[in-house]
């Protein structure tokens with residue numbers, strides 16, 4: 374299972390994880406939930422804030438993500454907006470904690486329309502502005518990229534500190550970065566979705582090369598950048614590029630996912646680099662878990678061995 378490259382296995386693993394029987398195994402069995410807890414801070418906001426405080430003690434900042442995507446009704450989108458408002462209120466009550474927020478637009482009604490989505494994004498951005506909390510917009514699968522960039526442009530007109538995630542595996546990203554609002558904060562990732570092969574680079578080396586090129590372009594164009602990767606070679610490349618720049622680390626930070634490469638997170642924090650961890654929480658953790666399982670075949674192995682071991 375570990376002999377094949379991840380880029381070959383990932384699409385199959387994502388397909389397996391998409392099956393209803395697999396979903397039942399993951400969500401309704403104790404081993405399934407145990408594996409989820411490796412990547413998810415918990416089901417409640419309180420649990421997420423506890424994780425944020427623990428990270429803070431290790432000089433790591435946090436970014437809360439209330440899990441959920443592709444809501445079925447606009448009432449669910451309203452609930453998601455309210456959940457984010459609660460998260461922002463909790464952040465406001467913890468002024469010593471450096472805690473950002475990340476939102477997914479299909480959780481806030483993007484499937485209905487950009488305008489529908491914006492009616493829920495505005496109150497979130499207004500509440501975030503009151504406590505100077507950074508709000509980042511996650512990037513979802515390719516059909517949502519245009520809508521997401523449109524929301525970003527309109528959001529930035531009123532709230533210029535809103536940031537966006539861009540995916541290096543997507544071929545169009547090389548053009549999209551030239552159409553971004555000037556100076557907007559960008560989280561650069563490799564990309565986590567199962568996409569048609571003609572729209573993305575599929576070979577791991579190619580994606581890594583694109584990530585490095587995009588990072589360089591974003592840096593040259595003056596964007597604040599969140600270097601969101603656990604890839605040691607890319608982390609090293611970023612360090613080499615940013616270390617010599619005067620005040621370089623005032624506009625670049627590392628970002629990693631909760632439960633992934635904790636050793637590297639701690640090492641960077643010890644060395645004094647800015648590092649923020651994405652802290653997902655909530656009851657709708659299954660789609661997020663499938664992406665984490667597929668990123669590393671060993672995670673799937675861990676999942677199944679847990680199932681067997683615990684009967």
Ligand SMILES: Cc1cc2nc3c(=O)[nH]c(=O)nc-3n(C[C@H](O)[C@H](O)[C@H](O)COP(=O)(O)OP(=O)(O)OC[C@H]3O[C@@H](n4cnc5c(N)ncnc54)[C@H](O)[C@@H]3O)c2cc1C
Nearest residue numbers: 511512538562563564565601602603628629630651665668
């Ligand atoms: C802060 C943050 C926000 C993100 N937001 C988005 C988003 O909005 N949209 C989007 O499409 N993607 C997002 N991603 C996910 C991203 O696209 C990648 O799928 C993910 O980060 C894995 O890629 P990598 O750069 O770490 O490199 P990889 O080459 O996948 O991994 C490098 C090394 O990191 C470790 N590793 C990586 N993933 C795992 C894992 N799941 N379990 C255990 N070890 C692992 C392994 O040691 C691996 O060898 C986000 C990632 C981060 C860190």
